[in-house]
Amino acid sequence: MNPEELLGQGDGQQAPQESPLVSLKKDLEFYKDTIREVAIEIMVEGLSAYPIFIAHQHKIALGEIILDHTELGTSWTIQASTLEEFIEKGIIQSSKKDAFLQSYKAADDYMCIFTVVPEGANFVYYPYK
Numbered sequence: 706m707n708p709e710e711l712l713g714q715g716d717g718q719q720a721p722q723e724s725p726l727v728s729l730k731k732d733l734e735f736y737k738d739t740i741r742e743v744a745i746e747i748m749v750e751g752l753s754a755y756p757i758f759i760a761h762q763h764k765i766a767l768g769e770i771i772l773d774h775t776e777l778g779t780s781w782t783i784q785a786s787t788l789e790e791f792i793e794k795g796i797i798q799s800s801k802k803d804a805f806l807q808s809y810k811a812a813d814d815y816m817c818i819f820t821v822v823p824e825g826a827n828f829v830y831y832p833y834k
Contacts, residue, residue, distance in 0.1 A: 725822050726829075728780040729760055733818070733831050736772050736783055740816050741833050743771055743785050748812060753787035756812055757828075761821040767794060786819075 733740075740758055747756040759768050760781045768786030772779075788805070791797040796819075797805050808828075809817060815830040 725762070725780075726820070729818075729820060729829075730831075732760075732774075732779045732781040732783075733816070735777075735779060737816065737831075737833050739772060740783065744812050744816065747785065747787060753789055754812070755788035755806070755809060755817070757786045757788060757791060757817045757819055759784040759786055759819045759821060760829075763821070765821060767791075767796070791819075 744756040744758075747753055757768075758771075759765055760783055762774070762781060765782075765784060768784035768790065770782060771785045772783040774780055774782045788797065788802075788809075792799050792802060810830045814834070815832050818829045818831055820827055820829050
């Protein structure tokens with residue numbers, strides 16, 4: 706693949722694909738009140754001080770489904786989890802916990818979204834406001 710193809714330039718025969726993050730942003734705007742309620746519930750019930758939500762378009766064996774895209778007519782399913790489950794399942798190594806906590810944004814202001822796409826996965830922080 707040449708650099709023009711990587712940058713979405715070239716002979717114009719292929720339309721550039723929209724990033725999946727565009728549809729995720731749209732869904733997060735729609736979901737944000739529910740996600741915030743679940744985050745508060747996780748913290749108030751003492752389950753974790755660090756709620757993490759998983760956004761995906763496939764099946765994921767992590768956390769519990771709170772917003773199913775097939776039922777809601779959206780693009781992304783959201784599952785609720787915690788830092789503790791991520792460490793238990795080895796997604797975050799226990800030796801990296803402190804580094805993760807330094808980057809973790811206040812759960813009252815931001816949702817921590819573990820975004821899973823075919824190319825990989827990464828953490829995204831999205832503001833409630």
